[in-house]
Amino acid sequence: MGEHHLSHGPANRGRYVLQTAAPLFVREPVGAPRGAVIVLHDVFGVTDYAEEACRRLARGGWLAVSPYLYYEHGGPAFDATELPVARGEMTRLTAEGLAADIAGARDYLTGRRGMPAPAVLGFSMGGYLATWAAAHHDLAGAVAVSPSGVEHAPWAGMAPLELLVADRRAPWLGVLGRDDRRLPPDAPERLRLAAAASGPHASVVLLPEAGHGFYRTGRPGHAPHADTEAWRRITAFLARFAAP
Structure with missing residues (x-):
């Protein structure tokens, strides 16, 4: 894969893939960016809704990039019927590789694009990784949507989400579904207590009638x-913490 890969269809104008540690899906805003955001995908990979998250951010003025975390095995994206296969792909990731991929995305934005420290937005496993990044990197902020790993980290060598929230170095927002059966029943309260620990601003939002994956537009479980x-x-969080 070369450095830049242009997409020539009109619907993809302004979209390209860039090779760093992991290749990046890049979405540019119209005009000068107000800031930058790294979007970390869930177990299904850089799918249509992961790309749409970047597009939504770009429409709001943000330079948005999403690393293809499965790139070492062809960078696949999976649909809802392939969850067992997607989970198998997820287990092949390593803490060392994920750290390099997130650092590569950050370095592209700050080093090559001259942006200030980016924010990170993650979904499910990406929500866990966004929180991990907030505890290990200088970031403008981190948002974890339907995060996994509250009690046990998804990968060896990484701390549970609860501890990462307490150790954050950047403002943090957790967005949870009240009907998310993959979370321990006391997860919201535990995360709120961790968020109340010393450190930058942090808060937890609990959305009613929302299960795990409620953000997946056009997919099972989507809650509009x-x-x-x-x-x-x-968007309110990013405007407060990630805009210079």
Whole structure:
């Protein structure tokens, strides 16, 4: 894969893929960016809704990039019927590789594009990784939507989400579905207590009638009202903490 890969169809104008540690899906805003955001995908990879998250951010004025975390095995994206295969791909990732991929995305934005420290927005496993990044990198802020790993990290060598929230170095927002059965029943309260620990601003939002994956537009489990509210919270958080 070369350095730049242009997409020539009109619907993809302004979209390209860039090779760093992991290749990046890049979405440019119209005009000068107000800031930068790294979007970390869920177990299904850089799918249509991961790309749409970048597009939504670009429409709001942000330079948005999403690393293809599965790139070492061809960078696949999976649909909802392929969850067991997607989970198998997820387990092949390593803490060392993920750290390099996130650092590569950050270095591209700050070093090559001259942006200030970016924010990070992650979904499910990406929500865990966004929180991990907030505890290990200088960032403008981090948003974790439907995060996994509250009690046990998804990968060896990484701390549970609860501890990462307490150790954050950047402002943090957790967006959880009240009906998310993959979370321990006391997860919201535990994360709120961790967020109340010393450190930058942190808060937890609990969305009613939203299960795990409520943000997946056009996919099973999508909750449009929760998705709209989540994006309202996300954009307010970014405007407060990630715009220079």
